[in-house]
Amino acid sequence: MKQRLRPAITIAVLLLTACASQGVRHEQAVSAFTLNRNVTIPANQARVIFQHGKARRGKNLFDWHCELEIDTVSASPQRVLADTFIVTGAYSRIVRDEQSGMPLMPFGAFNCGERYYETHFRLHSDKQPGVRKMLCRNGYHFCSNEDFITREEMKEVFGNWVTVR
DSSP states (O other): OHHHHHHHHHHHHHHHHHHHHOEEOOOOOOOEEEEOSOEEEOTTOSEEEEETTEEESSOOTTSOEEEEEESOOOSSOEEEOSEEEEEEEEEEEEEEOTTTOOOOOGGGSOOSSOEEEEEEEEEEOSSOTTEEEEEEEOOOOTTOOOOSOOHHHHHHHHTTSEEEO
């Protein structure tokens, strides 16, 4: 009896693990991001954050934000020049908030703030090959019905800094 039960338990654990990871393939209808003006990446960082139409060092975790990420970290500030970055790939996923201490519940049993909906856009520019990606994430909302970022939300996040195509 124990030998018959072991494969069933293994399959159940694998299914629950797959559900808990909440990996999602999600196609975004975004083909490019145009950075309308130069932006500075702060020293000792590899990203700049856009939120409420401004470029910032930090983010308010309760609101939508996007992060432009480059390949290198430097002791001095770095500049990303105004340019168009082609989206070469995109995927979305649901991730657990590491700070909440709550386990991610399978099958959406509880949608009470322990998850972030984030979309990763891989970027390419011949002029600036060191620009890696744009990551957009929803805000931390308790018991919300959040979803992946939309073009309208991107407009609010980027303001005049970035045009989404």
